[in-house]
Every structure is written in C-alpha cells, then in structure tokens.
Amino acid sequence: MGMRYRQYLAGTRVYGCSTCRTHLATIHSMLSRAFNGQHGRAYLFEGVVNVVEGEPSERQMTTGNHTVRDIFCVKCGTTLGWKYDRAYEPSQKYKEGKFILERNLLVDVQ
Amino acid sequence: MRFPDNTDQDSALSVSLDFEPEAGPSSVALNNDLSAAVSNGNGHAVSNGHGGPLFSNGASSSTNGKLTAAGYASKGSHAISRVSLPGTKLYEDSHVDREEFVRLVIQSLRDVGYIESAATLEAESGYTMESPEVAEFRECILDGSWDSAEVTLSRLGVSDDESLRMARFLISQQKYLELLEASNVNAALHVLRSELAPLNTDVDKLHSLSGLIMCSNAEDLKSRAKWDGAAGVSRRQLLANLQRFIPSSVMIPQRRFASLLQQAYTHQRTQCLYHNAPYDSSAFSLYTDHHCSRDSFPSLTTHILAEHEDEVWNVQWSHCGRYLASASKDKTAIVWHIGVSLHPLRRPKTGPNTRDCIPEKVLRDHPYPVGCLAWSLDDSILLTSSEHIIKMWNPKTGLCVRELDAHTETVTSLVWLPDGSGFLSGSMDRKIILWDVDGKQRDTWGTTVIRVTDLAVTPDFSRLVAVGIHHLPSSANNSAVTLQDGGTPPTGAATQASTERRRDVENRLIIYDLATKQQEVSIRLEGELTSVKISQDSRYALVNHAPDEVQLWDLDSARMARRFTGQRQGKHVIRSCFGGVDGNFIVSGSEDGNVYVWHRDTGALLEALPGHGEGSVNSAAWNPKDERMFASCSDDCTIRIWEIPPPEMMEAVGSPMAEQNGKGKGRSRDGWDGTG
Ligand SMILES: [Zn+2]
Numbered sequence: 001m002g003m004r005y006r007q008y009l010a011g012t013r014v015y016g017c018s019t020c021r022t023h024l025a026t027i028h029s030m031l032s033r034a035f036n037g038q039h040g041r042a043y044l045f046e047g048v049v050n051v052v053e054g055e056p057s058e059r060q061m062t063t064g065n066h067t068v069r070d071i072f073c074v075k076c077g078t079t080l081g082w083k084y085d086r087a088y089e090p091s092q093k094y095k096e097g098k099f100i101l102e103r104n105l106l107v108d109v110q
Numbered sequence: 111m112r113f114p115d116n117t118d119q120d121s122a123l124s125v126s127l128d129f130e131p132e133a134g135p136s137s138v139a140l141n142n143d144l145s146a147a148v149s150n151g152n153g154h155a156v157s158n159g160h161g162g163p164l165f166s167n168g169a170s171s172s173t174n175g176k177l178t179a180a181g182y183a184s185k186g187s188h189a190i191s192r193v194s195l196p197g198t199k200l201y202e203d204s205h206v207d208r209e210e211f212v213r214l215v216i217q218s219l220r221d222v223g224y225i226e227s228a229a230t231l232e233a234e235s236g237y238t239m240e241s242p243e244v245a246e247f248r249e250c251i252l253d254g255s256w257d258s259a260e261v262t263l264s265r266l267g268v269s270d271d272e273s274l275r276m277a278r279f280l281i282s283q284q285k286y287l288e289l290l291e292a293s294n295v296n297a298a299l300h301v302l303r304s305e306l307a308p309l310n311t312d313v314d315k316l317h318s319l320s321g322l323i324m325c326s327n328a329e330d331l332k333s334r335a336k337w338d339g340a341a342g343v344s345r346r347q348l349l350a351n352l353q354r355f356i357p358s359s360v361m362i363p364q365r366r367f368a369s370l371l372q373q374a375y376t377h378q379r380t381q382c383l384y385h386n387a388p389y390d391s392s393a394f395s396l397y398t399d400h401h402c403s404r405d406s407f408p409s410l411t412t413h414i415l416a417e418h419e420d421e422v423w424n425v426q427w428s429h430c431g432r433y434l435a436s437a438s439k440d441k442t443a444i445v446w447h448i449g450v451s452l453h454p455l456r457r458p459k460t461g462p463n464t465r466d467c468i469p470e471k472v473l474r475d476h477p478y479p480v481g482c483l484a485w486s487l488d489d490s491i492l493l494t495s496s497e498h499i500i501k502m503w504n505p506k507t508g509l510c511v512r513e514l515d516a517h518t519e520t521v522t523s524l525v526w527l528p529d530g531s532g533f534l535s536g537s538m539d540r541k542i543i544l545w546d547v548d549g550k551q552r553d554t555w556g557t558t559v560i561r562v563t564d565l566a567v568t569p570d571f572s573r574l575v576a577v578g579i580h581h582l583p584s585s586a587n588n589s590a591v592t593l594q595d596g597g598t599p600p601t602g603a604a605t606q607a608s609t610e611r612r613r614d615v616e617n618r619l620i621i622y623d624l625a626t627k628q629q630e631v632s633i634r635l636e637g638e639l640t641s642v643k644i645s646q647d648s649r650y651a652l653v654n655h656a657p658d659e660v661q662l663w664d665l666d667s668a669r670m671a672r673r674f675t676g677q678r679q680g681k682h683v684i685r686s687c688f689g690g691v692d693g694n695f696i697v698s699g700s701e702d703g704n705v706y707v708w709h710r711d712t713g714a715l716l717e718a719l720p721g722h723g724e725g726s727v728n729s730a731a732w733n734p735k736d737e738r739m740f741a742s743c744s745d746d747c748t749i750r751i752w753e754i755p756p757p758e759m760m761e762a763v764g765s766p767m768a769e770q771n772g773k774g775k776g777r778s779r780d781g782w783d784g785t786g
Contacts, residue, residue, distance in 0.1 A: 002728065003421070
C-alpha cells in the first residue's frame with residue numbers, strides 16, 4: 001500500500017537481484033555461506049531489503065522441520081529464496097527471522 | 111513642524127497662509143501616469159511656470175485667480191481660528207502623536223488635491239506639512255536647479271557628514287547624467303571630476319559612471335544607466351532616494367499614510383487564516399478588519415475520479431488549469447479534462463459545482479507503475495516516468511512521442527525549467543539530467559552526493575533544490591564480521607552490522623546554484639524527504655519530512671522557517687504543494703487518509719479533510735487557474751476534486767444531499783460529501 005522507493009544499500013559488497021539489479025543485502029549482514037537452496041549454494045542473511053514475503057508453509061529440511069516463506073524481488077518478482085519464520089529444532093532457532101538468498105540469483109551491484 | 115506658538119499671530123495666520131495651490135509632490139506615484147494621478151473631479155492640470163505639475167481640485171482652479179493671496183484675504187471674512195488642544199496625543203489614551211497624524215492627513219489631502227482643506231487644516235491645527243525649506247528643496251530637485259538644491263540641502267537637518275556626502279553624490283550624479291543626456295560632455299566631465307570624484311570612494315561606481323561618456327546617444331545612455339532621463343521619473347526617483355538621508359520628520363516620506371494603511375492590510379492578510387481573496391478585490395475595507403470566511407475554502411469533494419485500477423500516486427494540473435494528469439501503480443497515466451462549471455440553468459438548483467470530468471486519454475505502455483508527471487509550459491508535452499524510463503507524450507493525441515532511457519534507477523522527479531526551454535530529471539541513480547524540449551540531453555550534474563528523491567527549480571531561475579539520501583562512506587569494521595557456518599549459531603556481530611548500515615545513511619536537502627551547478631548549501635535532516643516544491647517568490651522550499659511533518663525552508667538563510675505538523679508519512683512517498691491566492695495554503699497528503707491543509711504564515715492547521723478511503727493520500731495539487739479548486743489522489747484508486755461548498759450547504763452542514771446525476775462519462779462519479 002502506498003508509494004515506496006526501493007532501498008539502496010552501501011558497503012564493500014552489495015548483493016542485488018540478478019534479473020533487475022535491485023539491491024537486496026550487504027556482506028555485512030551475511031551470517032553464513034554454508035547453505036543450500038534450489039539452485040545450489042545459498043547464503044544466510046541477518047536482513048534483506050526490497051523483497052516481498054509470501055505465505056508461510058511447512059518445509060522439511062536437512063536440519064529439521066521449519067516454517068518458511070518464499071521471498072520475491074519487489075521489482076521483477078523473481079523468487080530469490082526464503083525467510084525462516086520458525087525452526088522446530090532448538091539448535092536451529094537462530095535462523096528464525098533470518099533470510100536465505102540463492103547465490104545463483106545474486107549479482108554484485110554498487 | 112509647528113508655527114511659532116504666538117497668540118498674536120493667530121489671526122494673522124488664517125489670512126496670510128502662503129500656500130501654493132498645488133497638491134504635494136508626494137501625490138505623484140513614481141510609476142503612475144501623472145495626469146491620471148492628479149485628475150480629481152473636474153480638475154485639470156495647470157502649469158505654474160516652473161516645471162512642476164500643478165494640480166487643481168475642481169472648483170478652485172488656480173486659473174481663476176481665486177487662490178491668490180488676495181483670494182485668501184477675501185475669504186478672511188470667515189477666518190479660521192486655530193484650535194488649541196491639550197497634550198500632544200491624538201486621543202488621551204492613544205500612542206499616536208497628534209502632530210504626526212495631522213501632518214500625514216495634510217499630506218494626504220494635498221496629494222489628492224484637497225488643497226483648501228489642507229490649508230484649512232494647517233491653519234486650524236497650527237501644524238504645517240513641511241517647512242518652506244523642504245518645499246523649496248523639492249522644487250529645486252524637480253526643476254533641476256542643482257546648485258540651489260545643494261544649498262537648501264544643508265538646511266534640512268541631515269545629521270551626519272556621511273549622509274550629507276551621499277545625498278550630495280546622488281544629486282551630482284543626476285546632474286551628470288542630465289548633462290550627458292543633453293550631450294554637454296564637457297560640463298559632464300567637469301561634474302565628474304570636480305564633484306563626483308571628490309565625493310565618492312567607490313571606484314567601481316565612478317568607473318561605471320565615467321564609462322557612460324562613451325554612450326553614443328541619449329537612448330543608449332538611458333538603457334545603460336537604467337535611468338529614464340530628465341523628462342522621465344528620474345528626478346522624482348532621486349527625491350525618493352534622497353529621502354533616506356533627510357530626517358523623515360522634516361521631509362515626510364511620500365504617501366506615508368497610504369504606506370501605513372498598506373501595512374495594516376498586509377498584517378490583516380497574514381492574520382487571515384482562510385485568506386483566499388484576490389488582492390484587488392473589495393475584500394478589504396478601512397471600516398473593518400479583513401477576514402475571509404471558511405466558506406470560500408474548497409473543503410468539499412465535488413467530483414470523484416475513479417478510472418484507475420490501482421493506487422494513484424501523483425496528480426499534476428496543466429498550466430491552463432483545465433486538464434489534470436494522474437499517475438498510478440496500475441502502469442497508466444490518465445489525462446482528465448476538467449470541464450468548466452455547468453451553466454446555472456443546466457445545473458441543479460441546489461448542490462455543489464457541477465462540471466464534466468472526463469478521462470480523455472489513458473497513457474498506457476508503461477513497463478512499471480507511473481511515478482512522476484510534468485506538463486510543459488504550453489501544455490503541449492506531458493512527461494511521465496516509470497522506474498528508470500521517461501516518456502514524452504502528446505496529451506492531445508495520447509501518443510508517446512519519445513522514450514528517454516538514460517537513468518539506471520528509479521526516476522523520482524521531473525520538472526520543467528521556468529522558461530519552458532527544457533526539463534530536469536532526478537533519479538535514485540544519483541544523476542540529475544537537463545534535457546531540451548526534443549528529449550536530447552543538454553547537461554548533467556555528474557554524480558550527485560545524494561540519491562535524489564525529489565527536486566525543484568526556483569521560478570527566478572537561480573537555484574535548484576534537491577532532496578535525497580546520502581550514503582556515508584562505510585565506516586563499519588568489515589573484518590570484524592565473522593562468517594559462521596550453517597551449523598553454528600552466529601555471534602552478535604552481524605546484528606550490529608545491520609544496525610550500523612542504518613547509521614550510514616542520512617537525508618539531505620541540497621541547494622545548488624542553477625547556473626554554475628555548484629552546491630550552495632547541504633543540510634542534514636533527520637527524516638526521509640519525499641517531496642520538494644518552491645514558493646512563487648523563489649524564497650522558500652516546501653519539504654515533506656518523515657515521519658510527521660512538512661517543513662518550510664528559507665533558501666536565502668538556509669534555515670527552517672516553519673513546520674507544519676499533523677500529517678503522517680512513516681514509510682511512503684507523500685507529496686505536498688502550495689495553494690490558493692499567493693500560496694497562502696500548504697496542502698499535503700498523509701498516510702492516515704486525510705488531506706491536510708495549513709495556513710502558510712502561521713503554521714496553523716486549518717483542515718484535515720476526510721473522504722478518501724483506505725490507505726494513504728499520496729499527493730495533492732492546487733489548480734493554477736482557479737484558486738478555489740484542488741485535487742488529491744489516494745491508494746483508494748481515486749482522485750478527488752475539492753471545491754467550495756454551495757451557499758445553502760453552509761446553512762445545513764452535514765445534511766444528506768442528493769447524489770448528482772447525469773455525468774456518467776467514463777467511470778467518473780459525481781458525488782459529494784459534507785465535511786462537517
Ligand atoms: Zn529483481
């Protein structure tokens with residue numbers, strides 16, 4: 001609702017959407033490179049910008065059961081990864097509220 | 111100035127007044143046609159033989175000889191006796207000095223040509239408008255008797271040598287110019303060397319004066335000296351310029367009473383919260399304080415334009431005031447024809463203004479939602495922006511004339527230059543581009559410090575004001591961010607980094623010199639800035655500032671002059687505008703769905719107009735040709751046209767009114783709601 005400009009990030013490294021170059025996350029908010037997505041390697045981020053969140057769904061992952069939402073690029077609509085709403089395994093709780101972006105869908109922007 | 115307080119002279123006074131039957135020179139407005147300024151009743155201007163215009167007020171024409179000293183003497187039969195009053199004040203409890211007041215009245219009387227009344231008042235009060243020296247001085251100046259003028263000047267009570275020197279310089283300068291005008295170069299040179307040079311220490315000024323000797327003829331001289339010659343108003347202008355060196359109690363400034371009344375008018379106007387009456391209207395009377403009623407404020411929705419299929423983000427009136435362009439998230443812009451109000455016979459007896467509002471052209475083929483709109487000065491081109499693309503449209507045919515693809519990020523502002531010779535675009539890509547009317551790039555600001563969220567140009571062509579986001583060079587200690595593998599909970603480092611990012615962003619208002627593109631001032635502000643507009647006088651910038659205010663910035667002093675509070679803009683792009691006569695109103699959209707209106711000069715919140723549905727009111731625009739109409743647009747997919755309520759509505763605010771029918775063109779609905 002309402003008009004909003006997309007957010008722009010700054011820093012040593014800014015990741016953008018490979019389709020439309022919309023800014024998504026900085027390397028400063030990256031928590032881990034050791035994740036896997038639909039298209040191979042994926043990164044876990046503390047926060048991302050310019051994404052739309054989809055409906056929550058239950059997903060079984062290698063680290064247990066999670067409630068996640070797909071996230072889409074606000075400009076071009078590409079599905080970029082997902083957000084963890086809830087992790088059922090106590091050891092995985094740290095992922096809650098964090099975001100996964102697929103490495104192959106990212107491009108360096110500045 | 112008082113006559114000698116000598117009772118012996120009282121009777122003599124009334125018969126020996128040595129007044130010339132002419133209106134005081136202060137009656138002559140510098141830029142007025144002289145004959146128009148003096149004609150009064152059946153009066154006709156006559157010459158008194160020494161060049162200055164004479165004025166007669168009807169019956170007592172000086173040509174009939176009645177106003178000679180003998181004429182006064184013959185009236186001695188009803189001699190005017192001086193009235194002796196206690197104290198010095200006009201009223202016992204007032205601060206107004208009686209002498210000052212009476213002298214201004216005398217001046218006013220003489221100005222308009224009531225010469226006898228003025229003389230009578232002088233006799234009755236014992237005050238004279240001015241001393242004979244002042245009258246003589248004025249005559250000398252107007253006659254061009256420069257030597258006598260200098261002599262008289264020394265008797266006018268000029269307090270310090272510096273002032274006297276400046277006054278002398280002005281007189282000699284006029285003398286010099288007039289000699290040049292008369293092609294008397296040798297005499298002019300003499301004045302330059304023997305009078306101007308010794309008086310002035312300003313080398314540049316002397317240099318430019320001496321340069322005028324090279325002028326080929328009188329016309330050339332006048333245009334280069336910006337001076338209109340001995341026969342023009344230049345001597346009167348000189349008199350006005352000399353005024354500041356002569357005590358005003360000695361020589362009363364021209365039209366002083368009228369100046370005071372003008373000040374009263376200005377004061378009342380700035381205090382009039384709902385002021386929306388044209389300057390020359392009968393809305394101002396000396397009998398009563400001026401006050402505009404809320405009834406003449408456009409507080410009523412008269413038309414709802416519902417053609418867009420998604421949120422409407424922006425609206426912009428054509429310069430002719432008959433077309434409204436709207437920009438929507440639905441990837442279209444619409445050109446609406448806002449018709450003239452229907453003839454009284456064709457419209458319902460009661461109810462608001464009725465007019466046809468037709469969506470004339472729907473401008474499609476935008477790849478993304480439409481954000482900006484800008485009409486060319488002659489309304490022949492309408493610009494729209496959609497993400498990084500700018501489109502030029504012919505609003506008459508609805509055809510896209512050109513597509514401009516030079517920006518790499520969202521275009522956030524499109525504004526035409528004040529002379530219509532081109533336009534500027536500002537973008538999130540940190541570029542400001544100047545285009546010509548054919549869509550060719552003419553100039554660019556290079557890479558600006560900020561990602562531009564809006565910009566505006568002052569009507570006087572002097573400045574460009576841009577607002578936007580400045581990303582500070584990253585100060586975060588990058589190496590401190592430790593990357594964790596998927597199995598291990600991370601430390602707090604990343605969280606810290608993400609909050610760090612917010613601090614690396616600041617919002618700035620930047621004032622550029624338009625000609626040189628140099629930054630004049632850059633001001634850091636707390637909230638996000640989403641809109642900037644410039645006042646008609648080029649002095650102020652109106653800026654929307656998140657989360658809850660609109661700020662008025664004085665561009666000359668680079669200080670905030672006023673803030674308008676009440677509206678909400680937590681995260682959306684909300685725009686505002688000036689509106690009404692002299693831009694007396696400030697109107698802004700708001701995330702709470704109301705249209706906010708403030709009084710510009712006091713900051714008083716006048717209206718929070720409800721009516722729009724769910725979501726934000728994104729923008730508002732005042733009709734440039736009709737001070738009683740504006741438009742607002744909203745997330746509710748509609749545009750509202752606001753006008754003044756009909757008179758009968760004032761009597762029954764809030765009573766249910768019949769829906770107006772018959773305007774079913776397009777999907778524009780005509781309806782209205784009370785705002786009470
Ligand atoms: Zn994208």
